[in-house]
Every structure is written in structure tokens, then in C-alpha cells.
Amino acid sequence: MTHSALHVTEELCEEKLPIQGGPYPSATLSSYLDDRLRFEMLMTELSTQFAGVTSASIDEKTVCAQKRIAETLELDRSTLVQLRDNERFVLTHSWQLPDLKPFPGFAIKDLPWMANEILCGETVCFASIDDLPAEAYMEKEVARRFGPRSNATFPLRVGGKVIGALAFGTVHHERVWPETLITRLKFFVEMIGSALARTRAEDDTKKALEEVQRLRDQLQRENIYLQQEVKSARGHRGLIGNSTALRKVLEQVDQVAGTNSSVLLCGETGTGKELIASAIHELSPRGKRPMVRLNCAAIPETLIESELFGREKGAYTGALSRQAGRFEVAHGSTLFLDEIGELPLDVQSKLLRALQEKQVERLGSSKSISFDVRIVAATNRHLETEIREKRFRSDLFYRLNVFPIHMPALRDRIEDIPLLVEAFVHEFSKSFGKPIESIDKDCMQALQMYRWPGNIRELRNTVERAMILANGPRLRIYPPSSALGELTHSMLLSDAERGHLRNVLEITGGRIRGKGGAAELLGLKPTTLDSMLVRHGITSKLEH
Numbered sequence: 001m002t003h004s005a006l007h008v009t010e011e012l013c014e015e016k017l018p019i020q021g022g023p024y025p026s027a028t029l030s031s032y033l034d035d036r037l038r039f040e041m042l043m044t045e046l047s048t049q050f051a052g053v054t055s056a057s058i059d060e061k062t063v064c065a066q067k068r069i070a071e072t073l074e075l076d077r078s079t080l081v082q083l084r085d086n087e088r089f090v091l092t093h094s095w096q097l098p099d100l101k102p103f104p105g106f107a108i109k110d111l112p113w114m115a116n117e118i119l120c121g122e123t124v125c126f127a128s129i130d131d132l133p134a135e136a137y138m139e140k141e142v143a144r145r146f147g148p149r150s151n152a153t154f155p156l157r158v159g160g161k162v163i164g165a166l167a168f169g170t171v172h173h174e175r176v177w178p179e180t181l182i183t184r185l186k187f188f189v190e191m192i193g194s195a196l197a198r199t200r201a202e203d204d205t206k207k208a209l210e211e212v213q214r215l216r217d218q219l220q221r222e223n224i225y226l227q228q229e230v231k232s233a234r235g236h237r238g239l240i241g242n243s244t245a246l247r248k249v250l251e252q253v254d255q256v257a258g259t260n261s262s263v264l265l266c267g268e269t270g271t272g273k274e275l276i277a278s279a280i281h282e283l284s285p286r287g288k289r290p291m292v293r294l295n296c297a298a299i300p301e302t303l304i305e306s307e308l309f310g311r312e313k314g315a316y317t318g319a320l321s322r323q324a325g326r327f328e329v330a331h332g333s334t335l336f337l338d339e340i341g342e343l344p345l346d347v348q349s350k351l352l353r354a355l356q357e358k359q360v361e362r363l364g365s366s367k368s369i370s371f372d373v374r375i376v377a378a379t380n381r382h383l384e385t386e387i388r389e390k391r392f393r394s395d396l397f398y399r400l401n402v403f404p405i406h407m408p409a410l411r412d413r414i415e416d417i418p419l420l421v422e423a424f425v426h427e428f429s430k431s432f433g434k435p436i437e438s439i440d441k442d443c444m445q446a447l448q449m450y451r452w453p454g455n456i457r458e459l460r461n462t463v464e465r466a467m468i469l470a471n472g473p474r475l476r477i478y479p480p481s482s483a484l485g486e487l488t489h490s491m492l493l494s495d496a497e498r499g500h501l502r503n504v505l506e507i508t509g510g511r512i513r514g515k516g517g518a519a520e521l522l523g524l525k526p527t528t529l530d531s532m533l534v535r536h537g538i539t540s541k542l543e544h
């Protein structure tokens, strides 16, 4: 192997050369000057490059610079290691001749002398392994086994602190390290240090900005969601009732609220499942954030997936904008999946996978988004039957059914009816501006005898209707059948259509799709029925 004048003879180092001319053999001097010029030009080029380096390109540029310096100086290897956990120097950037392996990095305890020198900010330079001091016996051993034969190692500083080291070495031959060269290489290592410091600061700023952006997005999502909630004006009326059946439910709420366990609320329509879901959420440590809801029956089958998991712009025809899914919005909070029994089977599988992996991917994106969400699900269907009839996945059922709560029907807690009626009368009396002094006793008894298929929602609507008709301080409320008798029947076709739709939904227990569902009974496509229901303001939860 030939060696350039620059690194073979120490006499040829800059300090000993006159700037111009001199009694040197002209060939050696010209070769030296050529090498010197090449190296200085390389340093100038690298310093320009590193002045503008970005965090995206610093790794590539560093290895490229190591290669070019090593090739110019006819070195065999250049190694950049960085300090981790104050325990070891980890290899981060390396260039070596094709027949060599990269130097693998090292633990401080394995090369203690070298590590100590670097950490004290010293440059370690040896032309031959024998030049190392006696106390560097471990370093000598390693150098003999893995190379290098000659080496110059420079501490890498960021903001005055040693964060690693950059080494240049030879494995196939020995070489000396003239002072001028060491000075130039030190300058290069300082340049790398300051570029690293700058790009690290850039990265930190970028990360901080991303975090601010993420928090802002989350707040924005919650705000939009809250605005929608306020618009839907559901509010959080307290749970009314003092029956044993309701007290048992409230006990279960207290037991489970503080945990992260999934809760499955079962019970007929209008029994207060959603109110109980809110109570569980509000009593839980997640209660400071808004609970996020999704009614699986109210959203067309084609859109449920994008509602749950979100979508990227253009994920499918008509996806005109990016949208975060409910899982993302509910991060750190509770997701209430109402009417879970209505979820199509393929979405059930995707939901199960999301719950198992605690990650979702937006439609049209392969990026996984992690979430921390507590699930409360509700259904008025008998899920065990649905599983038997292959309409509901058993594995999803077991995942959700960690803590089941059964909501009693209103007919099984008739002692709560007077309390509920009074509370609803009070509420409507305020909002309609109609003061009510008493409620007819016979009516109250009739209300307690009625079977209430629509439960509390039906009772509430009945009270509301009576309050609209009320024209004095004494209120008479009739159970729905007699109330209907007193109302004038509408002759409008649209009212008849609405009534028929409701009747069919009542027969199917609110189910729209599948065998025996309302769409099949009506001879309609489920999507056509969906839009008819939207037009009539009917959700598949029966509303009377």
C-alpha cells in the first residue's frame, strides 16, 4: 500500500515546511502539496456542507464525510460512537473498507482507560499499539484482536458536554498522526458536534411542536364533539328512582366505575342504559374528559368503519376530508358503543382486533394509532341468541361482557313511576312555563298498571304530551293507549308511513338488517330504509 506524504513522514507536517520553496526534492514536495491541498479542499467543502445540514440529512452526511476523509487519508475505518445511559458507547455512524467489519461500540467497563480519556475530553492517538500506556492493557488486548493498529480518537462534544467519540484508524498498517492533521480532524469533529447540537435542538423543537399540535388537535376534536353533544341537548339529568332493582344497578355502577374494565349494559329500549353509561364514565378517573358516543344502529353500515376508526382524505369515493375516528377522539376517555348488537359482522371483527391491539388504522392509511379507551357497550338484544344465530361474534361478546349490568324494565320497578312522573312534570313545567300543582291520583295508578314497552323514554314522552295538552294546575296523564284514543288521528300519508315504520321496528325489536329485520319485512333495501328513518326522525331505538 502506498502512503501519501501527508501522513507518512512527520517531517512533512506544516510546521516544518516553509510556505514557499525550500531545499526539498521537488517530486516529494509537489506530492505533499497535492495531498495537502486535496485535504484542505475537502475540509472546506465539508464545513460548508455541515453549516447547512438538517436533522433529516445529518446521518447520511456524517457517514459520507467519514468515508471521504478516510479515503483521502488512506485510512481503513472511521467510527462514531455515542454515550448511552452513562454506561456504554453505542455505534451510530461508521465507514470501513469492504473487507472490514464496523467497530462494534463498547461498554465503559470493557475499555475503561479509553473511556475515561474521552470523557475527560482528551484526544487519544497512537501510531502503534505499543504506544498505549501500561494501564491501557484492556484496550491493547482489544486492539490486537479486532484492530486498529493505529488510531486517533476525538471526544465529541455538544454544548461543552462529551456525548461520544469519533475515531479514525488503520487496521492493515501502522501510521503516524502529525500534529497538523490532528488539529484539522479536531476541527472536523467539532463541526460534527455543533451540527449534532443544532439538529438535536431542531428535533426537540419539532417534537415539542408536534406535541402542541397533537394536543391542539385532541382539544379541537373534543370541542367539536362537545358542541355536538350540547346541540343534541341530552344533558345529564340525575338518575331518578329508589326501587331495589335500580339501587342494585347503582351499586354495580359504583363497583365498576373506578376500574378500566369493559362494561356491557343489557336491557330493553328506554331503560336508561345511556344514563348509566354516563354515570360510570363520570364516576371514573376518566370523567374529566367528555364521554364519546357512537350509536351503531343510527349510522349507515358503509360509514360505521370510518366513524369508528377514522379516515384519510380520499380513502373512498366521497371521503372529501380527513376525519379522526371515535377511538382517537376518545383517547384517555370512555367510548360508549350504543346498540352494539347492530354492528355488522365484518366491523365486529375489526372492532375486536382494535380492542385487542389497542391500535387503529384510519381508512386509507397504514399508520397505526394507539389509543387508551375504556369501552362501555349497550344493547337491547339478547346477545347470546345473536351469537347462536351467528349474527354476533362470541369472541367480541366475551371481550365486552367483562362486567355485565342488566337494566330492569320499568314494569319491574313500578314504585319508581310516581318519582319519575313528578320529575318529568317538574322539568316540562319549567320549560313550557306551565305551573302544575297536582297530578291526578287515578291517572298515576293507571300509569303504574301500564306495561311500558318503551320504558322510561315512553313514560317521559307520555308526560311531555300531557304537559302540552295541560290547561290548568291539575294534570291528568293517561297511559299511551288511552292517550292515543283521545288524540285526533292524522290523515297525512307521511304520518301513516311513520306509524307503520315504527310498528315494524317494534316487531323486529329495532333491528333493521339481516333475516327478519325491518328492511326485509318491508321489502326495502336496508339503505333505503335508513334514509326513510332519517327523514321521519326515527332512530331504530323505538321512540313513541
Ligand SMILES: Nc1ncnc2c1ncn2[C@@H]1O[C@H](COP(=O)(O)OP(=O)(O)OP(=O)(O)O)[C@@H](O)[C@H]1O
Residues within 6 Å of the ligand: 237, 238, 239, 240, 241, 267, 268, 269, 270, 271, 272, 273, 274, 275, 276, 338, 378, 379, 380, 456, 457, 460, 541, 542
Ligand atoms: N332513572 C332514570 N331517571 C331519569 N330519567 C331516566 C332514567 N332512566 C332513563 N331515563 C330517561 O329515559 C330516556 C331513555 O334513556 P336512555 O336513552 O338512557 O335509555 P336506553 O336504555 O339507552 O335506550 P335505548 O336502548 O333505546 O338506546 C332518556 O330520556 C333518559 O333521560
